[in-house]
Amino acid sequence: MWALALGSFGIGTTEFVAMGLLPDIASGLGISEPTAGHVVSAYAAGVVVGAPLIAVIGAGLPRKTLLIALMIAFTLGNAATVLAPNYELLVASRFLAGLPHGAYFGVAALVAAHLAEKGQRARAVSLVMMGLSVANVVGVPAASWLGMALGWRSAFVLVAVIGAVTVAAIAMWVPSLSIPTTSVRVELGALRRRQVWLTLAVAVIGFGGVFAVYTYISTTLTDVAGLSKSLVPVALMLFGIGMVVGNLVGGRLADRALVPGIFMTVTSLAVLLAVFVAAAHNPYTALLLVFLLGAGCAAVGPGLQVRLMDVAEDAQTLAASLHHAAFNLANAFGAWIGGAVIAAGFGYTAPAAVGVVLALAGVAIFAVAVRLP
Template sequence: MWALALGGFGIGTTEFVAMGLLPEIAASVGVSEPTAGHVVSAYAAGVVVGAPLIATIAARVPRRTLLVALMVAFTLGNAATVLAPNYGLLVASRFVAGLPHGAYFGVAALVAAHLAGPGRRAQAVALVMTGLSVANVVGVPAASWLGMALGWRSAFVLVAVIGAATVAALAAWVPSLSIPTTSVRIELGALKSARVWLTLATAVIGFGGVFAVYTYISTTLTDVAGVPKSLVPVALMLFGLGMVAGNMVGGRLADRAVVPAVFATVTALAVLLAVFVAAAHNPYTAFLLVFGLGMGCAAVGPALQVRLMDVAEDAQTLAASLHHAAFNLANAFGAWIGGVVIAAGLGYTAPAAVGVVLALAGVAVFAVSIRGRDWIRS
């Protein structure tokens, strides 16, 4: 389990560290900060493409072998980011680095749920996702500090080292498991379910607002809240601590009742985004709400993950992987819409205002996906 979480730690570090280093990346490759935000979107796009593609093609591959192969690809993709000589190749390298992300988390979630058994599935998934959360407490602030001190490329050197360590840990500690493999036909069968698509849409729309804010959090804190640049890594650490807390709370809520947990956590996210619009103008309240947004974001995850596994029936690998594809499509969508409203001159609090609308829309979409028996099962 901890070997699986180490992979999540590396993935979480590479996914979020670019957001805190956008000003440095933009200056280095000679583009504006909103344009540099496409680096974040490219990684997310890689997750969106790679999750269903790899989960489907590799349906018959033993889970341990697949996990190791995915982390090898992840390590090589991040090494390519370090060596990228210009903006175009940088964007391409981030896309490649994102390809194994969703499939890794999807397979890791299945392994965790298999080991935990009924009644503790969401908490097991949350434990694997703890690596992603801890990345925002330790990995992202450390990589951000390293990137600011030695140049942004050094942050991705650190990520590549974590990836290599994960490969070794998975090979040494993860045993062969009796999780049945499926087939391309069975996995693709999940795409026929309207409830699968609506649950994915809930994730994309509901999460989008958080990433609209977080992508540009560095400039929001320095220019709006008046936070010294040196304290931006502290804010990233607070976001990670919020994610750790959110994972714990979200996992317990989802094991009690999945459907009510989705409604409660996405609605709470809308409230937090609304408060952030005003809170961003003060350094103390801004830091508090950064913690809150991290908690709200992570709390939604376990419930949506288990919900997807339930509605996909036999197509477990694809469903689990699609959750992370949706999460990162929200990342790409949020980074894009945040850049649009900022470029339009609406200011750095505008992404949070848009995020409120998106989160409430996510609640509405999820409501459409519910049937009467879903409440009984939950």
């Protein structure tokens, strides 16, 4: 479990560290900061493309072999980022580094669920995803500090080292499991199942509101809550700590009662986003809600991941991998809709208000899914 979590820690670090180093990347390559932002988009595109593609191509491989191959690809992609001599190759390297992301989380979740004791599947999945949460608290700040101190490329050297260590850890500590392999035809069969699409829709729409708020959280905290700019990193760390707590709580809720647990956690997002609209006007309540939003966001993940594996039947690898592609789509969708309402003049609390509607839409979609066969 810890070997698998180490991989998710490395993935979480590389996914978010580029955002904090954009000014350094821009100056280092002689490009504008908005242009440098394309490296973040390239990584997200790699996640969305790679999750279904690799899950289908690797359907016939033993799960341990596939995990090792994915982490080798991840390590090489980040090493290519370190060596990229220009903007074009940097964008290409970030796309390549993103390709294994969704498939790794999907396969790692399947392995964790298989290794778990009876009645503790969601808890095992939450432990794997814990690496992603801890990355926001420890990995991203550490890599960002390293990148600012020694140059932005050094941050990705650290990520590549984490990837190499994960390859060794999986090889040594993850047993060869008797999880049945599948085929391209079987895995693609997941796309014919209505319940798979409905569960993915809950992730994309229900989570869009959280990302609408998180994308613009820095300006919201400084301009609306009156928080000092120097304390924004503390707020982001609180969000990450909330994610750690939410992972633990979400895994236990889902193991106790999967469907009610999903209803409870997605509904809680709507409530927290509604409270944030008012709480954002005070620095103390804003910080509290940032922590709670991190917890609420992460609490939904383990339950939805297990639900996807259940409704996918024998096509679990593709379905589990699509879970993380869906979250990246939610990230892109949330950032877009949050920017749209701000640009329309509704202010920086408007993304949270829109998020309430999106979270409730996620609850409604899940209610429909539960009622359908």
